[in-house]
Amino acid sequence: MSFSFALLVIVTVASAFVVVSTRNIVHAALALGFCFFGVAGFYLLLDAPFIAAAQVLIYVGSITVLILFAIMLTAQTTGPREAGGREPRGSAQWKLLSGAVVLALFAAVLLPTLRVASWPLSAEPVRDALTYLTRGLLQTYLYPFEVASVLLLAALVGAIVLAKEERSE
Amino acid sequence: MSDLQSYLLLSAGLFSLGVYGVMTRRNAVAILMGIELMLNAANINLVAFSRFVDPVRLEGHSFAIFVITVAAAEAAVGLAIVICIYRNARNINVDDINLLKW
Numbered sequence: 001m002s003f004s005f006a007l008l009v010i011v012t013v014a015s016a017f018v019v020v021s022t023r024n025i026v027h028a029a030l031a032l033g034f035c036f037f038g039v040a041g042f043y044l045l046l047d048a049p050f051i052a053a054a055q056v057l058i059y060v061g062s063i064t065v066l067i068l069f070a071i072m073l074t075a076q077t078t079g080p081r082e083a084g085g086r087e088p089r090g091s092a093q094w095k096l097l098s099g100a101v102v103l104a105l106f107a108a109v110l111l112p113t114l115r116v117a118s119w120p121l122s123a124e125p126v127r128d129a130l131t132y133l134t135r136g137l138l139q140t141y142l143y144p145f146e147v148a149s150v151l152l153l154a155a156l157v158g159a160i161v162l163a164k165e166e167r168s169e
Numbered sequence: 170m171s172d173l174q175s176y177l178l179l180s181a182g183l184f185s186l187g188v189y190g191v192m193t194r195r196n197a198v199a200i201l202m203g204i205e206l207m208l209n210a211a212n213i214n215l216v217a218f219s220r221f222v223d224p225v226r227l228e229g230h231s232f233a234i235f236v237i238t239v240a241a242a243e244a245a246v247g248l249a250i251v252i253c254i255y256r257n258a259r260n261i262n263v264d265d266i267n268l269l270k271w
Contacts, residue, residue: 005175009179012179012183013179013182013183013186016183016186016187016206017186019186019190019202019203019206020186020187020189020193020202020203020206025196025198025199028199028202029198029202032202032205032206035206035209036209039183039212039213042176042179042213042216043213043216046176046216046217047220047224048216048220048230050230051212051216051230051233051234051237054234054237055237058237058240058241059205059209059237059240062241063205063240063241063244066244066245066248067198067201067202067244067248069248070198070248070251070252071198073252073255074251074252074255074261094192094193095189095192095193097192098188098189098191098192098193099189101188101192102185102188102189105181105184105185105188106181106185110177110178110181114174114177114178119173119218119221119222120222121171121173121221121222122221122222122223122224122225124224124225125224126220126224126227127225129227129230132225132226132227132230133227133230133231133234136226136227136228136230136231137231137234140228140231141231141235144235148235148238148239151238151239151242152238152241152242154242155241155242155243155245155246156245158246158249159245159246159248159249160249162246162249162250162252162253163248163249163252163253165256
């Protein structure tokens with residue numbers, strides 16, 4: 001296992017842990033940005049430079065900023081009141097339940113899969129990743145590509161309509 | 170342990186952290202962050218499989234691009250809904266938003 005992989009695992013998993021565990025939601029959003037950066041590093045290690053760039057542009061650049069804006073616009077849960085505040089209701093049961101779900105996932109799916117399954121691994125190096133990506137997007141998956149553009153337009157209009165302040169006449 | 174298996178374990182860990190975040194956080198924005206973590210874990214899986222199983226045609230890259238697209242749309246609409254709820258209820262704690270519950 002390479003050194004860069006281990007370093008990225010530490011950065012990504014540690015910041016993801018901060019995202020789900022810290023009580024201050026602004027810290028969680030900033031840690032989420034670091035986590036997205038780590039995932040972009042994994043894409044670089046996997047010979048997917050275009051997806052790494054898209055990850056940095058879309059996730060680090062816009063989704064993190066969008067989340068920070070939403071936090072600022074709904075500001076009542078940030079700051080020391082939340083940081084030192086009460087534990088939310090039913091927290092212990094939820095932690096137990098999510099732990100049980102995750103353990104069941106690991107035990108029932110992942111471990112037997114890793115032990116038994118063998119994929120037809122190929123040792124070919126990746127050549128010309130971008131050529132094949134564009135071929136996939138504009139030939140094989142042309143209709144899903146167009147549908148995705150309509151989806152983005154619908155999401156754009158829907159987000160504006162939902163978040164627009166209604167002024168009374 | 171092969172390279173592919175270490176990537177699978179990593180994405181399973183990220184996904185588990187996302188599930189934990191969604192189930193334990195009460196703030197709607199924090200729940201959206203957990204969902205983003207899970208989507209990223211799925212994306213790592215897609216790209217890792219296309220790197221190690223199908224390195225010539227790389228079909229998984231197209232899927233990863235579609236997942237990123239849908240995740241961006243989901244984040245925009247989800248955060249708009251959160252802002253809308255905050256404007257009406259002055260609160261985004263999902264335990265307190267029970268208008269449709271009976």
